[in-house]
Amino acid sequence: MKIILLVNDGMSDQPCKDLGGKTPLEEAKSPNLDALARLGMCGIMDPIKPGVPPGSDTAHLAIFGYDPFHYYSGRGPFEVLGCGGSLKLQPGDIAFRANFATVNEDFIVLDRRAGRNIPEAKELVKLVDGYIPPSAPDVNVYLEHTVEHRLALLLRGPGLSPRISDVDLGQSKVKLNECKALEDTKTAVQTAQMVNEFVRNSYDVLSKSPLNKKRRIAGFPPANVILLRGAGMLSKMQSFGERYNLKASFIAGGALYKGIARALGMQEIPVPEATGKFNTNTLAKGRAVVANLKENDFIFCHVKATDSMAHDHDPQKKIEMIEKIDKMVGYILKHVSLDEVVIALTADHTTACSTGKHTADPPPIAITSSEVINDDVVRFTEKECAKGRLGRILGVDVMPILLDIVGKTKKFGA
């Protein structure tokens, strides 16, 4: 038996006023998600633990069975690994998640995503890549564009520490945050200084760029600064395949998710139409899952845009994304046998359209195969799945439950 793990980022939600108090999952027409619920066993899952709003990175580590309290060291390394580009993470590197953003001359953040759509991104990156901070001539800053406003950034050199604060506070209309050392060490203080030099330089260079002048004329916010967050060094982790004795592959558009899967040694199944954005081709992902099942024991398939739509306070587009995901699931259900496959469907966390933020409310989960005892749940929603026989489980419970269904667990005791 094989495992298909479908994680739809931030898919669950809170009651939306625009939807008369319903959630996007409740409003969406999703016969195939509902079929998974009907045929399987359902529950709700605290990715980290009750009351803790998960990041996408910590939630995925937990769902893959890697306790994030032990393994998590900041988002940056996963983002850099996710680029899949020329940036190769080396031991000792400090990696960051970075954004193009728009600030005014007083460094007030007007839009922390610079409008999100930045076709000039690769050209703009060239202007600041390779920067050497004046206070640390041995250190190099490497930069790479991933998707939309998103960048991966890497500091390489001596005297570096990841124990520094974020420049990007996750909100607009506030003054750009100065990077500070989070501990009283020389390396943390120096690293914070380098970061501040880099950010200041990015503004000096980008705000003068003709590309941004053109953006302004066209009515788009200029991508005139780079904001950093999630500084981290990569923890040493046993590969997913070795740990569970599975041949594991992944399909994902977003850099962070590619990065986590790569950090765990999963093989990528390339799907060019998987963009990590609203325009992603979920049906192409579904086809790739089915086509590669024979050669794999485990396929992780991630869809990002449900989360992005909620961050953008857009429940209607979130519903559309859910309906696109439903078609993907329909394709998979039509082309696999539940005698040979177990499908787990969940979200890594709840993202509320009302606030645009992650919440700790546990997302629904369905685990479906002909091996499992199903329950009376017939809809894949926040409310209905909570009535299922999986009950309320933790993120780190997911892999053991799946492994047991496919007979890959070891008895404890005799």
Next chain:
Amino acid sequence: MKIILLVNDGMSDQPCKDLGGKTPLEEAKSPNLDALARLGMCGIMDPIKPGVPPGSDTAHLAIFGYDPFHYYSGRGPFEVLGCGGSLKLQPGDIAFRANFATVNEDFIVLDRRAGRNIPEAKELVKLVDGYIPPSAPDVNVYLEHTVEHRLALLLRGPGLSPRISDVDLGQSKVKLNECKALEDTKTAVQTAQMVNEFVRNSYDVLSKSPLNKKRRIAGFPPANVILLRGAGMLSKMQSFGERYNLKASFIAGGALYKGIARALGMQEIPVPEATGKFNTNTLAKGRAVVANLKENDFIFCHVKATDSMAHDHDPQKKIEMIEKIDKMVGYILKHVSLDEVVIALTADHTTACSTGKHTADPPPIAITSSEVINDDVVRFTEKECAKGRLGRILGVDVMPILLDIVGKTKKFGA
């Protein structure tokens, strides 16, 4: 958004024979408790962990998010803090919960509460307060009356240890228990000896008092001895307000609950009609909650008598108390907006009318605001709440879940 936490002591129960196998919550007419269930998300909560019958003190610590396995040191310190009288707890003091009780000349406990209603309590206390144990002339015993048969007691001086056994075993018709050292240290042995001297002296003095002669003539059991339990020293705890970044206040009649709230630095909202007894004015409490909501982020409101009625094996009076609590909840629901407030309603533990004891059966909990996804539960009972989407949570999960709803949690990860 603000938080109202309503804890009704020992409100949940087991099936009562007198009620045809129903529980007091099932038999009570409680449309407002049911409204909280209907509008919110419900579950059951193990205050400590499954199968562990909680004390009121450990349960409250857990519900406030302070792991009692780490912070709990005996009930005494909270009882003394709860007096709010002249007894000021100092570092190194050993504090006790104490009871007036009735023993015969063979020290058989006839009534470990001396009839519960003791109007002469303050006069009787004067007879034994300030006692100096003959074996430890540097140690003073300080005593204060709280509510009904209840007292707070404090040992102050050198050579003291809280590692001693209870004199009050929580049952009548047994011989008064001798206090023993729980560890083989000089201080524990000495402290146990002092306690035994104090208890013996309390009998010698109180049994001779004309006040007790009058009680006997009037048909009341004499309050002729003082029983001690819950020896403890106060742990160092970060204040609730600092820990959660909330302005927090409390409303409670019982000394123990005032003591716990004070130990955590909550401000008292004085409600003179909150007596901690059956005659308490729950509506006055409800009015105080509403009137003080503007100036607070968090209000903890405690009602004691549901527990007392169960300890007294009186399901009918427990039902009456639940119906009084229902009116309090009705007042609150009428005067707050669930867009601005989250209300959590629960009990700190189950107290069974049949046995008069705390049990480990997890009490129901409802968490209600317009932010939460409700479920199909429409009655606030032990049985119905167990079907809700909160599932089965722990006491220490309550605060994180509430903080997440009011947006006071920090995302773990990115």
